[in-house]
Amino acid sequence: MVNWDLISIIIFYSIILIFYFTHKNKFIVQAKIFALYKTKLGLKTMEKIANAFPRFLKYLSYTGIGVGFMGMVFMLYILVKETLALIFIPGTQPAIAPVLPGIDIPGAPALSFWHWVIAIFITAVIHEFSHGVIAKLHKVKVKSSGFAFMGPILAAFVEPNEKTLAKKTPAQQLSIFAAGPFSNILLGILILLFSLFIFSPLVSDIYDGQGITVNELMEDYPVYELDVETPFTITEINGEETLDALSFSEVVLTLKPGEEVTFTTDQGDILVTPAEHPENSSIAFFGISGLEQEQELKENYSYLAPFENTISWFALLLLWLFIINIGIGLFNLLPLGPVDGGRMLYTASLFFFKDEIKAKKLLTIVSFFVLAIIIINMIPWLSKFFVWIWSISTLILALFI
Secondary structure (H helix, E strand, C coil): CCCHHHHHHHHHHHHHHHHHHHCHHHEEEECCCEEEEEECCCHHHHHHHHHHCHHHHHHHHHHHHHHHHHHHHHHHHHHHHHHHHHHHCCCCCCCCCCCCCCCCCCCCCCCCHHHHHHHHHHHHHHHHHHHHHHHHHCCCCEEEEEEEEECCEEEEEEEECHHHHHCCCHHHHHHHHHHHHHHHHHHHHHHHHHHHHHHHHHHHHHEEEEEEEEEEECCCCHHHHCCCCCCEEEEEECCEECCCHHHHHHHHCCCCCCCCEEEEEECEEEEECCEECCCCCCCEECCEEEEEEEEEECHHHHHHHHHHHHHHHHHHHHHHHHHHHHHHHHHCCCCCCCCHHHHHHHHHHHHHHCCHHHHHHHHHHHHHHHHHHHHHHHHHHHHHHHHHHHHHHHHHHHHCC
């Protein structure tokens, strides 16, 4: 079978490397691994948008400050809570995962190379473009825009005039810092609404559910202890048909911990006694993940059969756009060094303390704390991450040796 992901990686990074070597004098390399290519792309469009909707953007940008600080608190709470669970509760999954093609994340579908590239590109462009628009709104010059690479990982940036930015009011600075994460969160919400109320109903109209496939089992939970082979497809629970995600969820929510449950599957009946859910002791928990709804085209829509792969590909793109936008938006709100959340914390601290040394000290302490939490959560992924980096880097080097 042809590995299209591998072929895509070879073609994509070949083009990137050719561009790098033919425009090497225009790249700025930092720390030998971070390459920036500065342009003026989008700067005029940013200014036009800022000038066209100043009042609306002003209210929206100040709303972003509130959402930004709420997101910061939410992320800190989730990270601390899940990190403690990771340390003390066996089988707990890390709260943070590297979203890269080829690295399997429990509960998430496989991420193809092109889904990754497209989702990262859209997310990064929206993020940085929003920073630029709000900077222009507050009369802060944006010196350049562009894209960057940290090894094989893609990034984008806008470069505001930091001296002008520092002279703006704390509210204006905060609105500029919050604009990127806020725009990603907004886009994620819009994608979710589109998926729930437009795309999913359309797909449901043309498909019949054929059951829920379980691809992964969580260690130390009931189904895992039964030594069941995955994947398997559940079609009934306690005699009730569960052919689609909605009926499956409705039945599962009626189950109680400790009560024996019968799964009717393509491998025969499975008898299991659910445990208590880690988050809510009144809810039954089986330790199954990586769920996918099996489906089949309805007879009167059989003419769409040639487009089934396209429909599935687009559905996965929507899912990854949602995951990556929300993930990057919230991650950037963490009070960590130079990221948006770190700059927001420093600006707010400086406003309240009126002391640059105290503000920097607070940011340093909080940044080290957050970094420690991130490292703890990344430890289970480090081997897979380094294997991914090594395989991509080796492949790129092989193209030019």
